[in-house]
Amino acid sequence: MEAEAARVAKEREQLRQQQSQLTATLEQEHARLKAGEAEKTRLTQEQTQMTASLELERQRLKAEEAENARLEQERAAKEAEIARLTRTQEELLRSLQDEIAKGNITIQQVRDQLTINMVDRVLFDSGQAQVKPAGMKVLKQVGDVLNKITDKQIRIEGHTDNVPISLKLQDNFKRTGSCRRPGPPPSCAT
Structure with missing residues (x-):
């Protein structure tokens, strides 16, 4: 019986050691799981921020493209106007x-x-x-x-x-007392 009691005590000690090891392993796994969840939360927040940032960049890019298109239209209109004026100038020069x-x-x-x-x-x-x-x-x-x-x-x-x-022309052209150019010359004086 003593031998049996010693064997049971030895088995009990082994079981306690196994339980301690399993408890330590379980605690490590809980800590690792908790760290994983924290990392997942951090990554989810980072992804949300990056998605928002990406959307802002897309909106900014879209606004820039619209502004570039407007400026290109304005440039083309100005070039067309200058070309038209150049044709008018050339026609006047010929005439x-x-x-x-x-x-x-x-x-x-x-x-x-x-x-x-x-x-x-x-x-x-x-x-x-x-x-x-x-x-x-x-x-x-x-x-x-x-x-x-x-x-x-x-x-x-x-x-x-x-x-x-x-x-003889003064009766036809009455002076009004005003002159549009600076410094009244004799023809503008009242």
Whole structure:
């Protein structure tokens, strides 16, 4: 019986050791599982953040593409406008080449603006209000070319010289007391 009791005690000790080892292994597995769950949670959060970041990048890229498309359309429209103005300028240059050669007219294009300058002697004699026949011819040529432009505003500016109008014309052209250019020349004084 003693031998049996010793064997049972020995078996019991072995079982306790096995139980201790199994308990330690179980605790390690619980710790490893807990760490795995924490890692899974961290990775899930990271994935959510990356998905949100990716979506923001997609939206930003889409906005940039839309802006690039808008800018490309604007650039193409500007190029078309410049080409149209260049054609108008070329047509004016052909139509008015004699007057340009004489120095009576200059034509200049700056970006999307076309400027036609006529020297005063082409249109009027100094101190006179009647447009000269040569001036009427030039104005008709310019008008014929500009008449084809339908999608732009045309601004016409005129300036007088500083020679007062003759007495016989003063009744036809009453002074209003205002002058649009700085420093009143004699023809603008009230």
